[in-house]
Structures are given as structure tokens and as C-alpha cells.
Amino acid sequence: MTQDQDYYEILEVSRDATAEEIKKAYRRKARTMHPDVATEPDAAERFKKVAQAYETLRDPQKRQMYDMGVRSGAGAGGMGGMGGMGGFSGAQGFDFTDLMGAMFGQNGANGRGPRPRVRRGQDALVRVELDLVDAAFGATKPIKIDTAVLCPRCNGQGGEGESKPEPCQTCRGQGEVTSVQRSFIGDIRTTQACPACDGYGTIIPEKCTECSGAGRIRSNRTINVKIPAGVDTGNRIHLESQGEVGPGGGPAGDLYVELVVAPHEVFKREGDDLDVVAKIPMTAAALGTEVPVATLDAERDEVDPEDASVTVTVPAGTQSGTRIVLEGWGVPKLRGTGRGKLGVTLLVQTPTKLDEGQKEALRMLAEMRDETHPEVAVQKHHRGVFGRLRDAFTN
Secondary structure, eight states, rough: OTTTTHHHHHHHOOOOOHHHHHHHHHHHHHHHHSTTOOOOOOHHHHHHHHHHHHHHHHHHHHHHHHTTOOOOOOTTTTTTTTTGGGOOOIIIOEEHHHHHHHHHOTTTTOOOSSSOOOOOOOOOEEEEEOOOOHHHHHHHEEEEEEEEEEEETTSSSOTTOOOOOEOOOOTTTTSSSEEEEETTTEEEEEEEEOTTTSSSSOOOOOOTTTTTTSSEEEEEEEEEEEOOOOOOOOEEEEEEOOSSOOOBBBOOEEEEEEEEEEEOOOOOSTTTTEEEEEEEEEHHHOEEEEEEEEEGGGGOOTTTTSEEEOOOOEEETOTTTTEEEEEEEEEEOSSSSSSEEEEEEEEEOOOOOHHHHHHHHHHHHHHTTSSSSSOOOOOOOOOHHHHHHHHHHHO
16 A cells, blocks of 8 residues: 555545445455454554545545545644644544444444433243142242342432432543543544443432432242143243333333143143053953043042042953043143043052962862963064053053
């Protein structure tokens, strides 16, 4: 780059380029030519030229003077001979905020100005464990949560008594302060949140002694949550405006209640269906019978015991592992109407304690059936039956 190289050529833009096009061109150059990135010996000098070109063309007045042919002999490209114009590398300086935006793809003006003191609170999440009965039929549960709540002393205002926010004298209400530091490319200006007011632009002279000016405090509270019938593990209940109260007493976020259904000692749940194992005597399985099987409804306090069981017909010759499906005795559907199924797996029990009369009766039955010396036939593995039997013995 020569000393008198045209600024438009340096940035590789046309003379009628818009301000946005000039900014984008500068950012492209900065990503590859900044001395912290480039390795060429003249990287600092080359980037200095890029910075001079950008500082000139980004400012409408300076760009107009440049287009009119006004030049300065200052090596910094500062137009220092233009009287009240000051100069690019003098009082005006180089805005480091724009450089950071160019290097990291951020908008240099993003977030400038005072930030609001009153803001919306964050959403909160709490996990609640339910038993199967409450998950299936619904319930109202008290839930304790630890969240930020409105400060009761200042009602969210942050000030003690009549103390109200006043403009910050350090930043004059701007919420940010700018410092200038000299470097090899000229004066670098950096902008940061005002340390006196934390970027709010206002200061509370006398802060609330309860919340220290935050307008909110942390507290444990209990709310009653209605659990709909048919929920399962992973379902969430959305409670609007029950989350964290925002800074400065701002509106509360939302609360999400995530449900976890604990395993049941008798019933196994699969979606809207339930499974239960019923043990029956060997004689009942051989001869056939009808047996009452308690349903999940039996654990509800408001249900009549007579309505809490279902009669299962056991056909003669039933084998262990037989599964009988009953419609409408499962879990109520969360979305829609009706209930799932109840699967009853029958487990045939072989007697282990027999008196002499019972043993003699069984010996006579074995002789009558020619089973005193049976031949065992190994059958093909049936995963469904053995799987249900395994579950029955392990539960």
C-alpha cells in the first residue's frame, strides 16, 4: 500500500458504497489483516491504513471532505490541518468496539445505552415424583419451590422508603463509559458498562435493606399443582407467571413442572396399558375357574371396593404364562377419552407342602394319566411366555 493510496481501494469498495457496505468491507479486512492475526512484517502498517480508511469513510462529514479532495499530510491520516475537524488519530480516536465486532462478527453498537432496571424473570423448572395412582387418575399436589419473589419491603422498587432511582452522574444516564488508550494505530476507544451504576444509567441513593436494591429476594413457597389424569414420566405442566420474579420487580417467568412416575410394586405400566401377574392354584388352572383380580382402581380412596376388581375367566388347562387382556381397565388416556388395557398374566403355582392323602391322590392321578415316568419334550423357546414369567418372578 502506498502512502497516497485511495481509501476506497484500500477497503475494496466503490465510491458510492453505502455505510453498511463500508462496515462489512472493513470487517472482512480486519479478520485477516489485524496484527494479532496476520504474520507479515508490515501487518501493523497495513492494518493502520485500513483503520484510517474506515475511520474516514464511516463518518459522513469526513467522507464528504475526503471526496472533495481535502487531504492531510499527517502520517496518521488524521486531517489534522482542518482546524476544528480535530483528526482521526487525535481527539476522535479509533473505536475498539467496532474492531471487536469486526473480528468476532458482533455488532459494535449492540447493547449500547443503559440497560433496563426492570426485566422479566427467568423460567423455572422443578421435578416432582408421583406414584402410579396419582399419575393415572390425577391429583392436586402441593409443591415447594425455591425462586426469586417480589421484595415485600420495597414492593420491587429497590429503594428504601421514598428513595427513587436518579440519573448516574458518572455516565450521565448513558449506562456506559468510554476510555481512550494510545497505541501504534492511534488512540483506541473502548466502551464498557458504567461501574458506578452497573450499566443502568440510574442510581438508587438509598437501597432497600431487604433486597439491596434488586427488587426481589429468594424465598421458599408452596403452590398447589393440578395433575391431570394419564400423565407419564417426562410430561411437563406449564404454569404461567409462576417462575422467577424479574430484576427490579419485573414480571415473573413461567414455571415448568416435570413429572417422574415411580415404579409400582404390583402393576407395570406400558403407555396407557397396565400389566399384573395373578397367581392361581394348579388345580384351578387344570379345571378352569373364575378369579377376582384387583385393579389399580382399588388404591383410590373414593372407589367402592366392589368396583375395584374385575373377574377373570380362567379356561380349563391354562398354562403358566397365559396372558388375558381386559379392555378399559388400564390408565385413562391423557389426550382423548377412554382407558388403556389391563393385561393379566397367570402364574400357575405348584403345591410344595402336601399331606399323605394329597400325595396319594396325585399319585393316582399320575397313574391314570400314565405320567408316573413322563418323558420330557423340549420345546422351542417362546420369548413372550418366558419373558412374562421372568418378569413375574423378579417382581
